[in-house]
Amino acid sequence: MSKDEIFNKIADIIADRFEVDRDKITLDLNFKTDLDADSIDFVEFILELEDTFGAEISDDAAENLNTVGEAVDYIASNSAKK
Template identity: 50%
Template sequence: MDREEILGKIQEITADRLGVDEGDVTPDASFREDLEADSLDLVELIMELEEQFGIEIPDEEAEKITTVEEA
């Protein structure tokens, strides 16, 4: 997967998980301010990303993720 495909998948997962329009999930969109995600939403989103991409994101790194592109 190249960077564009990864970003597209993250946008798709984010839109589905947060119940927002995929067009609103831009690379610089803030999960909290722009997409109105709360703490539980973010935890669930990180868990979904870990599952979909077969990776593990340490808690201290997950706390630093604030935008779609950072995910």
């Protein structure tokens, strides 16, 4: 799966879960500051990424995922559905 495909799936999840205009989602979008996601929102989002991409995201790795671009890179490197 290409990084563009991963980005599009993540952007769709964000648009749906956080009710954000799909066109405003970029690689630089920050989960905590731009989405105002609390810890529960973020954990649920991480779980959805794991389900969607078949990737195991450890708690330590999740703590370091701050932007959409970082999530795309992580999924590209760790996805079971390549």
